[in-house]
Structures are given as C-alpha cells and as structure tokens.
Amino acid sequence: MSVATETAAPAPPKPRSRLEHRPGLNRWLPYALLAPAVLLELFIHIIPMLVGIWMSFVKLTKFFIANWSSAPSAGLGNYKVALDFNNAVGQGLLKSFGVTVVFSLVTVAFSWVLGMAAAVALQPEFRGRGIVRTLFLVPYALPAYAGILTWNFMLQRDTGAVNHVLNQLHLTDGKTFWLIGGNALISLITVAGWKLWTFAFLTLMAGMQSIPRDLYEAASVDGAGNIRQWRNITLPSLRPVNLVLVLVLFLWTFSDFNTPYVLFGTAQPPAGDLITFHIYNASFLTWNFGTGAAMSVLLLIFLMIVTGAYLLVTGRRSRRA
Amino acid sequence: MGPIRLRRSAGARDGTRESDVRLRSLVAAVAATAMGISLAACGGGDKDDSSGGSTGDQTLTYWASNQGTSLDNDKEVLTPVLQKFTQETGIKVNLEVIGWNDLQTRIQTAITSGQAPDVVNIGNTWAASLQATDAFLPFDGDAMTAIGGKDKFVPTALATGGKEGTDPTSVPLYGLAYGLYYNKAMFAAAGLQPPKTWEEMVAAAKKLTNPAKNQWGMALAAGSYTENVHFAFINAAQNKADWFNSDGKPTFTGDGNVQGVLRYLDLMQKDKVANPSNAQYDNGTKSVNDFATKKVAMVINQNNADSSIVANGMKAGEYGVVPFPAPAGGEQVASHVAGINLSVFKNTKHKDAALKFVKYMTDANTQTTLGKPFSSLPVLKDAKPVFTTDAAEAATFQDVYNTKSKPLPLVPAEDQFESTVGKAMNAMFAKIATGGTVTADDVKAALKTAEDQVAASS
Numbered sequence: 111m112s113v114a115t116e117t118a119a120p121a122p123p124k125p126r127s128r129l130e131h132r133p134g135l136n137r138w139l140p141y142a143l144l145a146p147a148v149l150l151e152l153f154i155h156i157i158p159m160l161v162g163i164w165m166s167f168v169k170l171t172k173f174f175i176a177n178w179s180s181a182p183s184a185g186l187g188n189y190k191v192a193l194d195f196n197n198a199v200g201q202g203l204l205k206s207f208g209v210t211v212v213f214s215l216v217t218v219a220f221s222w223v224l225g226m227a228a229a230v231a232l233q234p235e236f237r238g239r240g241i242v243r244t245l246f247l248v249p250y251a252l253p254a255y256a257g258i259l260t261w262n263f264m265l266q267r268d269t270g271a272v273n274h275v276l277n278q279l280h281l282t283d284g285k286t287f288w289l290i291g292g293n294a295l296i297s298l299i300t301v302a303g304w305k306l307w308t309f310a311f312l313t314l315m316a317g318m319q320s321i322p323r324d325l326y327e328a329a330s331v332d333g334a335g336n337i338r339q340w341r342n343i344t345l346p347s348l349r350p351v352n353l354v355l356v357l358v359l360f361l362w363t364f365s366d367f368n369t370p371y372v373l374f375g376t377a378q379p380p381a382g383d384l385i386t387f388h389i390y391n392a393s394f395l396t397w398n399f400g401t402g403a404a405m406s407v408l409l410l411i412f413l414m415i416v417t418g419a420y421l422l423v424t425g426r427r428s429r430r431a
Numbered sequence: 432m433g434p435i436r437l438r439r440s441a442g443a444r445d446g447t448r449e450s451d452v453r454l455r456s457l458v459a460a461v462a463a464t465a466m467g468i469s470l471a472a473c474g475g476g477d478k479d480d481s482s483g484g485s486t487g488d489q490t491l492t493y494w495a496s497n498q499g500t501s502l503d504n505d506k507e508v509l510t511p512v513l514q515k516f517t518q519e520t521g522i523k524v525n526l527e528v529i530g531w532n533d534l535q536t537r538i539q540t541a542i543t544s545g546q547a548p549d550v551v552n553i554g555n556t557w558a559a560s561l562q563a564t565d566a567f568l569p570f571d572g573d574a575m576t577a578i579g580g581k582d583k584f585v586p587t588a589l590a591t592g593g594k595e596g597t598d599p600t601s602v603p604l605y606g607l608a609y610g611l612y613y614n615k616a617m618f619a620a621a622g623l624q625p626p627k628t629w630e631e632m633v634a635a636a637k638k639l640t641n642p643a644k645n646q647w648g649m650a651l652a653a654g655s656y657t658e659n660v661h662f663a664f665i666n667a668a669q670n671k672a673d674w675f676n677s678d679g680k681p682t683f684t685g686d687g688n689v690q691g692v693l694r695y696l697d698l699m700q701k702d703k704v705a706n707p708s709n710a711q712y713d714n715g716t717k718s719v720n721d722f723a724t725k726k727v728a729m730v731i732n733q734n735n736a737d738s739s740i741v742a743n744g745m746k747a748g749e750y751g752v753v754p755f756p757a758p759a760g761g762e763q764v765a766s767h768v769a770g771i772n773l774s775v776f777k778n779t780k781h782k783d784a785a786l787k788f789v790k791y792m793t794d795a796n797t798q799t800t801l802g803k804p805f806s807s808l809p810v811l812k813d814a815k816p817v818f819t820t821d822a823a824e825a826a827t828f829q830d831v832y833n834t835k836s837k838p839l840p841l842v843p844a845e846d847q848f849e850s851t852v853g854k855a856m857n858a859m860f861a862k863i864a865t866g867g868t869v870t871a872d873d874v875k876a877a878l879k880t881a882e883d884q885v886a887a888s889s
Contacts, residue, residue: 172843175543176566191887198883267708290654290710291865376532377654377713377857394536395850396884397560 159410165403172397181400188404199392203405205380206388213299213384214363220303221359225310229318230340243315250308258372261301265289265373289374294382302369306362310355317351318344353424361413385409490523491784492548494537496771498605498805500738502528508804516791522784542566547776549785553601555591555772556839556849562593562600563843568775568782569598577783578602578790587768588810591838601772604792605801606808607733608832609665609766610752610824612740617728625751629669629694629758632729636704639728648704650718650727653860654711656853659695661767661839662731663852666691668764668837669757674852679842683852683882689874692856694758696874700863710857710864719743722750731755733769734828735806737819752824754831765835770810808832844885851881 166188168174174181194200228246232239249257264271265288277284288297325343334342345352367386374382378391389409393402493513499505505528513524527548529537535557541547542564553561561567568574570592575581581589588606592599611632613625617639626632636648652658664674672687682688699705706727712718715732716739722730723743730736740750754765773792775785791797798809799817806818808828816825839845855877859869 172560172564172846175539176545176564178543197887198880199887201880202884267711287707287711287861287865290861293865375713376656377711379861380858391850394539396847397539401887 162403162406165399166407168400170399170403175397175399184400188400189408191401192404192408199401202383203385203388203392206383206385209295209381209383210364210385213295213302214360216299217302217306217363218356218359220299221307221310222356224303224307225312225314228307228311229314230344232315233318246311247308249304250312254305254368255372257305258301258369261297261304262289262373265297290377290379292381294374294379298370298373298382298384301373302363302366305369306359310359313351313355314348317348321347357417357420361417364413365409489521489781489784490525491550491781491788492525493527493788494534494548494551495526495528496534496552496554497528497530498735498771498807500742502530504804508801512797512800516788519791520784520787522781522787524788541776545778547778549776549779549781550788551774551776552604552771553774555601555603555768555770557846558592558599558601558772558774559594559841560843560846561774562597566777567600568777568779568785569593569600570602571598574786577786578793583793583811585810585812585833587833587836587838588770591768591770591841592772594841594843601774602789602793603770603810604773605771605805606810606832607735607769607771608808608828608836609661609731609733609755609769610828610831611729611731611755612722612736612750612752613729614722614725614727615749615751617725625753626756627753628756629761632756633698633702633704636698636729637702640704642703642706645706645726647706647721647727649698649729649731650712650721651698651705651709651731651860652712652715652718653699653705653709653864654713654857655715656857657849658715658853659856659860660849660853661769662695663688663692663856664767664839665755665764665837666695668767669761671762673840674848675840675842675844679844681844681848681882681885683848683878683885684875688878689871692859692878693869693871693874696856696859696863696869699860700869707864710860733766734808734818737806737824738804747819747821752827754827754835763835764837765831766837768832768836768838770807847885848881851884852878855881 167184167186168181169184169187170178170181191197191199192203195204232243232246263269267273267285267287267289270288272288273282273284273286276282276286287293321344325347326339329339329343365386366384367390370378370382370384370387371390378387385405386409389402389405392405393399495505495509497505499508506526509526509528513526517523531554534552534554538551538553538561541551542561547566570578570581575598584603585606588603589599591603592601611626613635618625618635621635621638623635623638624631626635638648640646640648667674667685667688668691670687670691672685672691674681674683674688676682699707699709709718715736718727718730719732719736719739720743721727722732722736723740723745725745734752741747754763757763757765773789775782775789779785793810795811795814798811798814801807802809802814802817808816808818816829819825840848859874859877863869
C-alpha cells in the first residue's frame with residue numbers, strides 16, 4: 111500500500127494538467143474510481159458480516175429459515191451454548207479449537223521452512239532453474255479440489271500409494287489408517303502444508319530478488335559462509351516480507367475449509383475436526399444457523415485479537431530497530 | 432552461493448531485471464488463478480436455477496434424487512417418463528438430478544432463499560424435519576384428493592410423509608427396505624443355511640472369514656454416518672428401544688440403545704467378521720461392491736443394491752436375500768421404512784400443475800416403469816415389485832417393507848439424530864479399526880454427547 115502511494119505521488123502532474131479544465135470531473139474522479147471497490151467490499155464483506163452478526167443473536171433454526179424475519183431473538187443464548195464448556199456443544203467447539211491451533215502452528219512452520227529452503231536453493235542461477243521453479247508452483251496452480259482428492263486416493267488404507275511405498279521400504283506393514291483415527295491430523299497437516307508451501311516459496315523468492323547482491327559479495331569477501339550469509343543478510347532483509355507472510359499463512363490455515371472438506375468428505379474424524387468445518391457442521395447438519403453464526407463471530411473476534419496483537423508486537427519491535 | 436555470484440556479478444543485473452519481469456507476470460498469473468479458484472469455490476453448490484417457477488406458465492422445475500447407477504442414468508430413465516407427462520398434460524418439466532451429497536444442502540438453500548423448484552425428491556427420513564420448516568405444501572384433503580387419494584398408498588409408507596396426526600408434506604415415491612444379501616455359492620461350500628437369527632448370522636460370518644486370504648464374512652459401510660445410524664435404529668428397535676419419547680425428547684442412552692449399537696460395532700470388534708478397512712467406507716456402494724466382487728459373503732443393504740450388484744457382474748441367481756435377522760427373542764424389526772418421498776414447495780406458482788405431476792409420478796403405470804431401473808419397491812397398495820426377476824427376493828423385500836419395517840422417529844429433530852448418532856458411530860468404528868476398544872460405557876458416553884447436542888439445539 112505505502113509503496114503504491116509513494117510511487118503514485120510524483121507521477122500525477124501530466125494527467126492533472128489535462129483535467130484542470132474540468133474541475134467537476136476532477137473532484138469526482140477519485141470517488142468514481144473508488145466506487146466499484148467500495149461497493150464490492152460492501153456487498154462481499156461488510157453486509158454478509160453484519161448479517162452473520164445479526165444471525166448470531168437470533169434463534170435461526172429449521173423452524174424459521176423459511177421466513178427469517180420471524181425468528182425470535184435469542185439474546186446471548188447462542189453464545190452461551192457455544193461457550194458452555196460443560197455442555198456437549200461447547201466441549202466440541204473447544205476441542206475443535208485446540209485441534210485447529212495445533213494444525214495452524216505446525217502447518218505454518220512446515221510451509222515456511224520448506225518455502226524458505228526452496229527459495230534459498232533456487233537463489234543462485236543454474237541450468238534448469240526455471241523448470242524447477244515451475245514444478246514447485248504446481249501445488250499452487252492445481253485446482254485445490256483435484257490436488258486434495260489425489261491425496262485422498264494416495265492415503266487410502268488398502269489401495270493408497272502411501273501405504274504401498276511405506277510397505278515396500280519395510281517401514282510399516284502397509285496397513286496404516288491415514289484418514290481416520292489419530293493419523294488424520296498428520297495427513298491434514300501434510301496436505302495443507304503441501305498446498306501452502308509454494309505460496310511461502312513464491313513470496314520469499316520475490317522478496318529475495320530485492321536484496322542487493324553487493325551485500326552477499328561483500329560478505330563472502332569478508333569470509334562469511336552460506337549459513338552466516340543467510341542469517342545475517344537474507345533473514346533480516348526479508349523481515350518485512352516474513353511479517354506479512356507468517357500472518358497471512360496463519361489466517362489462511364486457521365480458517366481452512368477446503369482441505370478437511372475434500373480430504374475427509376462426510377466422514378471427518380475428530381482428530382481432523384478443524385474449526386471452520388466444525389462450524390459448518392454445527393450450522394448445516396443440525397440446521398441451527400444461530401449457534402453456527404455465534405461460533406463464527408467468536409472465531410472472528412479471536413482472529414482479530416491475534417492479528418491485532420501480532421501487528422502491535424511486531425510493529426513495536428521494528429520501530430525500535 | 433558466494434563464488435557463483437561473484438563470477439556472474441557483471442552480467443547479473445540485466446538478467447535479474449528480466450527474471451523480475453517474468454516473475455511478476457508469473458505472480459500475477461498465479462494470483463489470478465488463485466482468485467478464480469476461490470471465487471469458483473464460493474459459487475460452488477448454488478448455481479441456482481433462476482427458472483424456479485418464473486419462466487412460462489406451464490413449466491415445472493423438478494429436482495430428482497440419484498436413484499439409478501449415476502446422475503446421467505437417472506436422466507436417461509426419467510426423460511421419457513417426463514415427456515409422456517408433457518404429452519398428456521401439456522405441462523413441461525425442467526429436470527435436474529442432484530446427488531445425495533448435495534441434495535440436503537440444495538434444499539436448505541432453496542428454503543432459505545425462496546428460490547425453490549416446484550417439486551423435489553426427499554429422503555423420507557427427512558420428512559418430519561422438512562415439514563417443520565413450513566416451506567412445503569401440506570397434502571390436506573383437497574391436495575390429497577388431487578393426487579389420487581391417500582388410500583392408494585401403502586399405509587406404513589404414507590406414514591413417513593410427516594409428523595403423526597398432521598397433514599403430510601410429502602408422499603411416498605420409491606419404497607426401499609434393508610435385506611441381508613448372501614452369496615449362495617459360498618454358503619453352499621461351507622454347508623451353511625441362510626441365517627434366521629443374529630447369532631446364526633454371526634456364526635456363518637465367522638466361518639466365512641479368513642483374513643489371511645482377505646476373505647471376510649461381511650462388509651459394513653462403517654464410515655457412512657447415514658448407514659450407521661440406520662443400523663443403530665434397527666438394532667435398538669430389535670431391543671424394543673426408542674430414540675425419542677412421546678414428547679419428542681431424545682432418549683439415546685437407554686440400555687436397549689447402547690446394547691443395540693454395541694452389537695453392531697461388535698461385528699468388527701468382537702466377532703471380527705468385517706475388514707477394519709470398512710471404517711473408511713463412507714457410502715453403501717463400497718460395501719456392496721465388495722459383495723458383488725465376491726470379497727465378502729454377506730452385506731446388509733437396501734434393495735436398490737441390486738442394480739450395483741448386477742452392474743458389477745454378479746448374476747441374479749448367484750445371491751439370495753433374507754430379512755436382516757434380530758437376535759433370538761428380539762423384536763422382529765428388519766428395516767426402517769426407507770425410501771424416497773415427493774414434496775411440493777409451498778411457494779410454487781403452479782400448484783395445480785405440481786399436484787398433477789405428483790399424481791402422475793405416483794400412479795400405477797409410472798411406478799411400474801420406474802420400479803425396475805431404480806430397483807424400488809412399489810409404494811402403492813396393490814402393486815407388485817418389478818425390480819428383480821427373482822421371485823423369492825421380491826417376496827422377501829415386499830414382506831420386510833410391509834410387515835417388518837418401523838419408521839424412523841417422526842420428529843423434527845430426526846435429522847439431528849441422524850447426524851449426531853451416525854457420526855458418533857463413525858468415530859467408534861474408527862477407534863476399533865485403529866486398534867482401540869469400545870466398551871458399553873464408551874458407547875453410552877458417546878450417545879450421551881449426541882443426546883446433549885440434540886437437546887441443545889431443539
């Protein structure tokens with residue numbers, strides 16, 4: 111954002127001189143240009159969000175969905191149900207929240223490490239670098255559904271490639287369940303990480319292009335090794351990129367819906383019960399959209415707090431530096 | 432890293448700029464693709480037909496469920512039937528066949544948005560839940576007369592149309608019932624008779640199980656919550672246990688319920704007559720395919736399994752069907768009253784045409800035409816089953832449907848019963864398959880959680 115405004119500032123003089131003849135247009139042009147974005151934002155984000163918040167305060171069950179306006183107010187009832195951890199619904203939400211936290215942290219770490227490793231490995235020029243780069247982007251370019259469905263096939267117990275390979279290598283007896291029981295979380299992290307790491311790779315690679323090469327040259331003249339260069343040049347230079355990247359990765363994984371939905375279908379195991387999927391089930395399977403909306407609002411509040419705290423802490427640190 | 436960079440540093444700058452440009456266009460392309468995908472994902476599922484009643488004056492929109500071997504097969508079967516209706520009445524029918532995974536969500540969306548078709552197929556177990564939404568036309572005296580009167584239907588089938596003592600909001604279209612399919616050759620080779628009690632069934636299954644050869648007595652759709660909950664219901668009914676009391680409050684933790692669920696789980700846990708892999712079978716087709724390809728000796732399925740069994744190469748005489756047996760001394764319940772019902776949306780602009788269509792779909796001729804391709808039992812009193820040439824099989828299913836079936840709870844919370852209890856059973860099967868143990872106390876605790884969930888949202 112800030113970059114865009116900075117570069118835009120010096121440019122205007124030429125077009126402005128032409129438009130000065132028509133002051134009316136000049137005054138309205140910025141608003142006219144902004145209008146589509148504002149409208150879209152309104153219809154795609156703001157209004158649905160407000161409707162969601164409204165829904166969380168009414169008893170929107172199957173008895174009222176044909177005529178929303180007749181749904182009686184529930185006050186804080188939906189929130190009480192969702193947050194009553196002695197009750198089955200609250201306990202389910204809490205468990206799902208725990209699973210999601212573990213899932214997000216591990217997936218983000220996994221994606222970042224893999225993305226960083228690949229970006230560093232492809233930093234020097236060599237023959238075939240373009241091909242490798244393209245190959246690395248495949249998980250990201252592939253439609254999510256197709257990619258995850260392929261994983262679903264590979265992770266089958268009797269016919270899956272994963273069990274076959276592990277068995278051929280004499281690592282397991284080839285009878286491991288990957289999609290039910292405790293292993294489901296491992297599968298979920300692997301698939302989500304596989305889908306996401308290329309984004310980390312892409313971003314970090316782009317960030318690395320802007321690190322002046324002289325720095326590396328100077329460092330290697332001074333005798334710094336690769337690891338030292340990475341720690342003292344690459345990592346600090348990528349700090350602004352990393353700050354945004356980690357936050358975005360976290361928000362994406364935390365609210366990931368496609369991966370569990372496609373990977374597990376209707377038979378999702380408790381170990382892979384991510385929170386957005388849990389909320390979906392709470393609203394669509396039991397037709398209780400009020401409670402589902404209350405859970406969504408709680409999720410929104412949680413993510414806002416995390417994001418706010420993250421920006422506050424990292425912002426303060428970078429100002430100090 | 433260092434040395435390479437040093438050597439190339441002179442020419443590197445131009446190279447970087449060029450690759451920068453390439454990279455940027457690449458990033459743009461990837462971002463555009465990603466956005467396209469996420470937008471498509473948002474739109475997924477509700478490519479709603481705006482034709483929901485607004486076009487022409489005599490065009491009905493009809494959402495059919497998947498009854499044949501595929502969505503295309505359904506379309507092929509239904510198209511001539513609908514054309515005949517158009518010839519007779521001049522009313523056009525706009526058909527859309529919807530898979531079972533999407534049907535409930537589509538109906539929900541239709542109810543919520545008011546953008547609904549005129550006529551829709553529903554799973555008959557949803558009838559009372561959907562009735563509670565008040566979005567469907569009640570078949571009161573007049574409407575019932577318009578479709579040919581309630582006396583033409585089998586009474587137990589019509590009873591699934593809605594809550595007891597109310598005007599039903601759906602009428603039966605295709606009848607289905609569970610039966611125990613067994614492989615005749617395997618039974619003969621082992622010197623076994625078709626089982627009449629649960630104990631005989633388990634004994635036969637044990638005899639026909641040989642894990643070393645990957646041969647199993649039974650296949651279970653143990654990862655399908657809809658299948659699982661049916662067996663929870665039937666096994667509990669055999670124990671004379673109910674899932675809801677007369678006030679519509681859940682009573683999931685009764686002894687009969689717990690023991691019924693455990694008895695079914697024990698097929699994999701204690702009796703070990705089913706492959707643990709079955710815990711991943713998330714629909715009935717997978718277990719039926721195991722039976723049809725002779726990997727297992729028995730499977731309990733609804734009579735629409737016939738088309739899949741035959742499609743997989745087994746011939747009609749190679750398998751037999753007996754009622755799904757109760758334990759000795761138990762209640763003779765072999766199935767729930769399964770099947771598909773037909774509903775009309777209340778906000779239809781073509782009420783009369785819609786009722787004519789319902790009448791046409793439930794008349795004797797149409798029922799006979801559709802009975803075979805969809806392997807369904809007739810829902811009409813005097814009709815004969817036509818889905819199989821095997822007279823004994825037809826008689827068995829007709830007997831189960833008419834005399835040994837009990838309707839699933841006809842309460843608004845029925846759908847929640849299905850999802851909570853069914854999913855609890857999925858999880859318990861998963862635990863068993865991955866080496867854990869499920870005791871009666873575990874079952875009770877799981878059912879208690881399900882009961883709390885239902886109670887919380889009703």
